[in-house]
Structure formats: structure tokens, C-alpha cells
Amino acid sequence: MTDLTTDNAGPGPRNLTTEAVKNSLGRRNRKQLYLQGLGIAAITFALTMLFILIWSLVSTGHHAFTQTHVTLDVYVDPEEISEENLPRGGFSEVLLASMAQQFPDIDVSDRAEARKLSSILSDGAQFQLRDRVVSDPSLIGQTVSLTVPLSDPYDQLNKNLVRRDTPENRRRVDDAAIARFDQLADRGMISTPLNFTLLTAADSRFPELAGLRGALVGSFWALLTCFLISFPLGIGAAVYLEEFAPKSRVSDFIEININNLAAVPSVVFGLLALAVFIGWFGMPRSAPFVGGLTLALMTMPTIIIATRAALKAVPPSIREAALGVGASKHQVVFQHVLPLAMPGILTGTIIGLAQALGETAPLLLIGMNAFITSAPSGPFDSATALPTQIFIWADSPERGFVSRTSAAILVLLGFLIFMNAIAIFLRSKFERKW
Amino acid sequence: MNDMRITEQRVDTHEIKFSGRDVHVYYGETEAIKGIDVDIEDKTVTAFIGPSGCGKSTFLRCLNRMNDTIDICRVTGDITLDGEDIYDKRIDPVQLRAKVGMVFQKPNPFPKSIYDNVAYGPKIHGLAKNKADLDDIVERALRRGAIWEEVKDRLQEPGTGLSGGQQQRLCIARAVATEPEVLLMDEPCSALDPIATAQVEELIDELRSQYSVIIVTHSMQQAARVSQKTAFFHLGHLVEFGETSEIFTNPKDPRTESYITGRIG
Known part of the structure; x- marks a missing residue:
């Protein structure tokens, strides 16, 4: 700041201050803009990350808020289920029988074939039927319309999480299973309601039955x-x-x-x-x-x-x-x-x-x-x-x-x-x- | 109002209320008050004046042991109230503060209703036997604080909603509600506009009939207007203490003269 100490020939000190302020003003304003820019960039970055997080959670998580169900007409066979021994009744057999009605081409007496049918339904389906019959034993011998969850692979299939164009050997459901599912869908038996199980049930080995x-x-x-x-x-x-x-x-x-x-x-x-x-x-x-x-x-x-x-x-x-x-x-x-x-x-x-x-x-x-x-x-x-x-x-x-x-x-x-x-x-x- | 008018002096003497002998106050290593001897009379307004940092507020806060709340503060010497040593171990500061009310520089009503502000002191000391009794105490205090007419219809509204001058008068009402014998005021008008100041000063003059009032002020005009006795503090010393008229017209100490004529401070 040598000019401040020069002889008083130049402009007075007040002018010098004005001059000095003017000279530094550009630099100061640039610095401020720079800081503002940095701040905005930081916030943009943070918001982007937040958005990515939420988006990825929602895009995978929203599938869990619905669950694929199938609506079946189930004949509660008195031969399998008797009033005296309700809890030990053959509920899974009854369900299998009603599934077999849908697919007459499958021989249910063959265990391996029968498994293909019963695996479409969730393991929880038989308990749902049991609870219903236990609460109302008069249903024995009648036909009830039952909406039960599908098992996880079919649920995934319905939500398009299993891609049909992947080679069959790398898919969890084979072509025959897809065909059976499509048959059920064509008959209008498949529905995808909100998955209240997620909040009302406790944990389970089966995803379709697991809740929080x-x-x-x-x-x-x-x-x-x-x-x-x-x-x-x-x-x-x-x-x-x-x-x-x-x-x-x-x-x-x-x-x-x-x-x-x-x-x-x-x-x-x-x-x-x-x-x-x-x-x-x-x-x-x-x-x-x-x-x-x-x-x-x-x-x-x-x-x-x-x-x-x-x-x-x-x-x-x-x-x-x-x-x-x-x-x-x-x-x-x-x-x-x-x-x-x-x-x-x-x-x-x-x-x-x-x-x-x-x-x-x-x-x-x-x-x-x-x-x-x-x-x-x-x-x-x-x-x-x-x-x-x-x-x-x-x-x-x-x-x-x-x-x-x-x-x-x-x-x-x-x-x-x-x-x-x-x-x-x-x-x-x-x-x-x- | 003529600012330099000096209150009519009544030379009749009163009993001594407060009396300090060789009072020293230390904040850690710093000595804020360097040996003060003073006698403060009952039913008199005593003004403490002096430049900033001279120790007048510090001394005022010794009188109700408000300095106790500051960890590093230490008081030596004797201060007696009606002949009793207030720093005696047997005296509880709570008891002392019920007797010696205080009004602060900044109006500081509790964030409660106007009624609760005034009723708080009497309540904690158990002065009221029942609700009607408490109502009476509150009304009397608010009247004495010269604010009753303004707030009587909205006693349940928050005290913090009042204007600055009203808040300060509410604080004065709160201070007198416990029927103290002495009222300490630490620059009570410094946050107030001239009209509110005039109201508070008028109030101080009225309070004199019942209480001993000690007021710290930065304004010499105010000291001259409201007080009968004035004490001039400078750098921790009590330089001069006497009749207000004497101090302002005929100061004995050159430092007092310099201060009141505006050369120091």
C-alpha cells in the first residue's frame, strides 16, 4: 500500500479508500459467487443422492406392497376333514383336489406331479382354509370360495420380476409352470390386492407370508x-x-x-x-x-x-x-x-x-x-x-x-x-x- | 419536566436500613469493589451513579446476595440490614430476597400470565391463605405498580405481550407483591422510552413512602429527579455520598465534579 504513504499531491485519503474498495470489490464478489456456487453444488449433490436412495427403495420395495392371490372354489371334503379332528384335517389334500380340477391333465396320484400343483399355492393357504373351517365348522361338505396367496415364484412371475425371455434353465419357474399360471390368469382367478400381510403378520420362512x-x-x-x-x-x-x-x-x-x-x-x-x-x-x-x-x-x-x-x-x-x-x-x-x-x-x-x-x-x-x-x-x-x-x-x-x-x-x-x-x-x- | 430539577429535599433523617462497612467484592482475582462504607436510610430513594464499570451494580447486587449465583464472586466486609449481617451463615438468601426486592435493567416478566407473574412470589412464600386473598395481593401489587388500570381486564394474558414500559411496571408490581422492605432497581429505565421512564420515575417517588429504594442509574438527570441521596462510585470506590442536592450543586470531590459536569464517564 505504498500509494497511501505518498506525498499529499495525489487525491485525499477518502478518495484513496474509495479507490481501494473499488479495486478489491470484483475479487470479493467473485469469492462470494464462488462460495455460493459451491454451496449449491453440495446441496444438489446431497439431494441427488437422497433421490437415488429413495427411488431405488421405492422401485424395488413397491412390489412388496401387493401380493398375488388366486381365488379358488374349494370343496371341503368331509372324507378328508371331519368335525371331530378339525386341526389335523387334510386341508392341503383338499386344496390339491381343487387345484387338480383346474388342471385335469395332471395326474395327482403321482407325487412329483402333485407337487407341481401344490407348489403354486403358498404354504399358508392350508392354514387360511383351516382357520376358516375351524371358525365355521358348518362349511364341511360345502364348497367355499377361497382367496389365498400364491407362492413366491409365481408372485414374482405375476409382478414380471421373472423375465419370460430368459432361458428356461436359468429361470425359477419352468415353461410348464408359466403355462399353468397363464391358464389361471386367463380364467380371471388371479388378483393382486394390497399386501396387508406385510404389516399384520409376523416373520415367516415364506416371503408371501412374512410381515413386520x-x-x-x-x-x-x-x-x-x-x-x-x-x-x-x-x-x-x-x-x-x-x-x-x-x-x-x-x-x-x-x-x-x-x-x-x-x-x-x-x-x-x-x-x-x-x-x-x-x-x-x-x-x-x-x-x-x-x-x-x-x-x-x-x-x-x-x-x-x-x-x-x-x-x-x-x-x-x-x-x-x-x-x-x-x-x-x-x-x-x-x-x-x-x-x-x-x-x-x-x-x-x-x-x-x-x-x-x-x-x-x-x-x-x-x-x-x-x-x-x-x-x-x-x-x-x-x-x-x-x-x-x-x-x-x-x-x-x-x-x-x-x-x-x-x-x-x-x-x-x-x-x-x-x-x-x-x-x-x-x-x-x-x-x-x- | 425540567430535567435538572432537584427533588425537594427533606432533611429529616430516617433510620438506617442498610449499612456497609469495608465491603470488598472480588471476581476471581479482580477487585471490583475496593472497600466501601455506606449507610442507606429507610423510606428514602438512594441513587447510585458513576461511569460504566465503577461497581455500582455489583454493590447493588451484594445487597440481596444476587452475587451468590456467580461462582467466582467473593464478598468480604460487613453488610447489615436492620443491624443483622446479611452474609451471616444463618441467613438464607431466599429469606433475604423476600425482604429485599429487585427490579432489573431489562424487563424480565416470566413467560406466564400477568396474574401468575405477580402471584408467583406470594405463592412460593405462602403469603396468601386462599384464592381471594391472593387476588387481593395481586390487585394491590398491580395498583402499586401503577399498571392495574391497564391490565385489570386481561390478567390471564401473557406478561410478555405487554409493551416494554408496561413490562417494567409489571416487574415492579411483582417485586412489591412479596411486601419487601427494600427495593433494589438496577437501571430500571434504561430500556424504556421517555414516557415510560416518566411513569416509572413517578412510581419510584410514590414507593418511597413505604420502602427504601436504591436505584442504579446512568442518567444523572434521573438521579437528580428521583433521589434524595446520591452515591457516586468511581473505579470501585465510593467517592462521595450525600444529599442529592449537595452532590449535584456542590460536590466536594473533584472526581464527582468532573463526572457530573460530563468530563469523565
Whole structure:
């Protein structure tokens, strides 16, 4: 800046400033544009990735929201099914007989041929028929119209997930099977209604019968346990640390460790839970209650940190006002500061719980990835959770689980979005301006 | 209003309410108050004036032990209220603050209804026997805060919805609702417009009949208008303390003179 120090022959200092600003203005504006461009590029990239993720999930997952069914006229043969011994009746034979009616060219007395027919229907079909007859035994000897799911290969075929132009030896359904399916379709017996089984049934070996009920109920109990433990404990710890604890090396040490705890990989909490809850205390394996305890270990640091931030954000003027009229320390905290911090605390808690809902690793370690075909009736029953169910399905070889895995992920994402929406709603509703 | 008018002085003396002897206040290593001796009279408005950072607010906050909430703050020396040492171990700060009310620089109503703002103090101290009693206390406090007429029809509305001047008068009503004996005011008008300031000053003058009022102010005109006694603080020292009229017309210390004539501060 030598020109600033030259003799006063030139323009005055004010002109010099104007000149300097003018000279640097272009550079400064360019920098700003550059930064803006970078920001927009980053956001575009993030949105593209998000779109790709959702699109890939929806494009594979939407198949799982429908299920191919066939509507059959079934003669409930009194020779196979008797009222005295209903549960052990020959329901599969009855179904086979009605299928044989559709395909008279197939010799049902040959076991291999019979298998070809019975494999069209889902294994669950006979149980569906059984339930129907058990609830109404007068159906014995009559013909009922029954809509039952098709087995997975035929479901895939109906959804065009099995391509007919692939060579027969590389297809799961051979040409004869396709012909039989087309015959059924031509007779208008095939329908593809919404797949409520996905939400109402528990897990199954057969994709067409598998549902998320067990996982949803398991996740519910685990989250409830997690909330009931981590919320009061987290708030209690945060209030003590923030409002009452004397500032000392010990409290600093505790603070650092809580922050570290929030960053500990979740699988470590799983190992801890396995050793302590299951190993020492002998709690049941695969139980949502133990899962909730484990998740509480992870959620608590999050809640403590969120609560402390919310308590800090309450303006000191409110504390002074309360102290000024003679409120004691605990009255200040519990009657003024804590209520004002509640929206922030709730937001932090919900986000912590949403994190816990998606957590897989610790639940795997305590056995919540077991194969369980009924929904738990309480927090101490064996169960899976949503993320571990996704894990199980992703691991299963049947084709039908591919779309079901994506569908389960969509369900999980739906719950996460719902919980975060609640957090945003609470924040905007109770946000105060001082 | 003539800004430099000096309140009519009543030379009759009152009992001593607060009395400080060799008061020192430290924030960590820094000494904020460097030995103050002062006697504050009952039923008098005492103004603390002085340049920024001179320790007047710090001293004010010693009088109801508000400094206790600051971890690094340490107070030595004796401060007595009616002859009782307020830093004695047997005195609970809660008890003291019920006796010594405080109004802050920025109006700070609780984010609750107007009624609850005023009723809070009496409620926690158990001053009201029943609901009707509490209603009476609230009304009396709001009347004394000169805000009753403005809010009597909307007691259930939030106190934060009032204008700045109304909020400050609400805070004064809240402070007097617990029937304190002393009212500390830390620059109560600094966030208010001139009209609201005039209302609050008028109110202070009325409160004098029942309370000992101590007011910290940056405005010398305000000190001259509302106070009978004035204390001038400078760099942690109490430089001069006396009748307001004396301080403003005939200061004894050259620093006081420099300050009130606008040369320091």
C-alpha cells in the first residue's frame, strides 16, 4: 500500500479508500459467487443422492406392497376333514383336489406331479382354509370360495420380476409352470390386492407370508423401555450437572466422558449389554426389554447433551427474576428453567429415540435377530426389531425378500420421518422469543 | 419536566436500613469493589451513579446476595440490614430476597400470565391463605405498580405481550407483591422510552413512602429527579455520598465534579 504513504499531491485519503474498495470489490464478489456456487453444488449433490436412495427403495420395495392371490372354489371334503379332528384335517389334500380340477391333465396320484400343483399355492393357504373351517365348522361338505396367496415364484412371475425371455434353465419357474399360471390368469382367478400381510403378520420362512408385525411390536416395546429409562435419567443427570453440580475437576471429567459416551460405537454398547444384562443379570435373550435397556445406554448421552444445551439457552434474566422474588434454587430450576427448556429437551429426546429406532448392531448382539414367527405379547417375549428384521430379510435367499427388505426399509424411514416431524412440530410450536 | 430539577429535599433523617462497612467484592482475582462504607436510610430513594464499570451494580447486587449465583464472586466486609449481617451463615438468601426486592435493567416478566407473574412470589412464600386473598395481593401489587388500570381486564394474558414500559411496571408490581422492605432497581429505565421512564420515575417517588429504594442509574438527570441521596462510585470506590442536592450543586470531590459536569464517564 505504498500509494497511501505518498506525498499529499495525489487525491485525499477518502478518495484513496474509495479507490481501494473499488479495486478489491470484483475479487470479493467473485469469492462470494464462488462460495455460493459451491454451496449449491453440495446441496444438489446431497439431494441427488437422497433421490437415488429413495427411488431405488421405492422401485424395488413397491412390489412388496401387493401380493398375488388366486381365488379358488374349494370343496371341503368331509372324507378328508371331519368335525371331530378339525386341526389335523387334510386341508392341503383338499386344496390339491381343487387345484387338480383346474388342471385335469395332471395326474395327482403321482407325487412329483402333485407337487407341481401344490407348489403354486403358498404354504399358508392350508392354514387360511383351516382357520376358516375351524371358525365355521358348518362349511364341511360345502364348497367355499377361497382367496389365498400364491407362492413366491409365481408372485414374482405375476409382478414380471421373472423375465419370460430368459432361458428356461436359468429361470425359477419352468415353461410348464408359466403355462399353468397363464391358464389361471386367463380364467380371471388371479388378483393382486394390497399386501396387508406385510404389516399384520409376523416373520415367516415364506416371503408371501412374512410381515413386520413382530418387528414393529418389538421396536415399540424396546423404544418404550428406552424412553422410560433414558428420559428421566438423562434429564436428571443434565439438570444436576448444569444447575447444581459445583464446577470442579470431577464435574469436568464427567462432562468429557458423557460427550465421549455419545460418540462410542453402538456395537460396543451391544457387547456391554450382552455381558452385563444377559451374562450377569441373566435377563432373557432377544427380549425387547433388554434391547430397550441397551438403546437407553446410547440414547442417554444424547438426551443429557440436548437437555444441557436447552437449559443453557434459557436466558439468565428469567433465573434472576425468579431468584429476585425469593425463589430457592430448586424452585428456579423446576418451576421456571425446566419448563422453558422442555421443547428443546423433547426435540433432543425424539431425535435420540429416532436414532435408537434405527440402531441395529447392539440388537444383533443381544439376539434380537432371531427367527421368530409370532409377535411378542410383552416386553419380555422374544422379538425382533425393525432394523434387525431388515437385516434378517436382507440375508434371506428367497427372491420375495428382496422387495420386502426395501419395503421394510421404507416403513422404517416412514417412522423416522414421522418422529422427526413431531420434533420439528414441537420445536416450532413451543419455541419462545425473548 | 425540567430535567435538572432537584427533588425537594427533606432533611429529616430516617433510620438506617442498610449499612456497609469495608465491603470488598472480588471476581476471581479482580477487585471490583475496593472497600466501601455506606449507610442507606429507610423510606428514602438512594441513587447510585458513576461511569460504566465503577461497581455500582455489583454493590447493588451484594445487597440481596444476587452475587451468590456467580461462582467466582467473593464478598468480604460487613453488610447489615436492620443491624443483622446479611452474609451471616444463618441467613438464607431466599429469606433475604423476600425482604429485599429487585427490579432489573431489562424487563424480565416470566413467560406466564400477568396474574401468575405477580402471584408467583406470594405463592412460593405462602403469603396468601386462599384464592381471594391472593387476588387481593395481586390487585394491590398491580395498583402499586401503577399498571392495574391497564391490565385489570386481561390478567390471564401473557406478561410478555405487554409493551416494554408496561413490562417494567409489571416487574415492579411483582417485586412489591412479596411486601419487601427494600427495593433494589438496577437501571430500571434504561430500556424504556421517555414516557415510560416518566411513569416509572413517578412510581419510584410514590414507593418511597413505604420502602427504601436504591436505584442504579446512568442518567444523572434521573438521579437528580428521583433521589434524595446520591452515591457516586468511581473505579470501585465510593467517592462521595450525600444529599442529592449537595452532590449535584456542590460536590466536594473533584472526581464527582468532573463526572457530573460530563468530563469523565
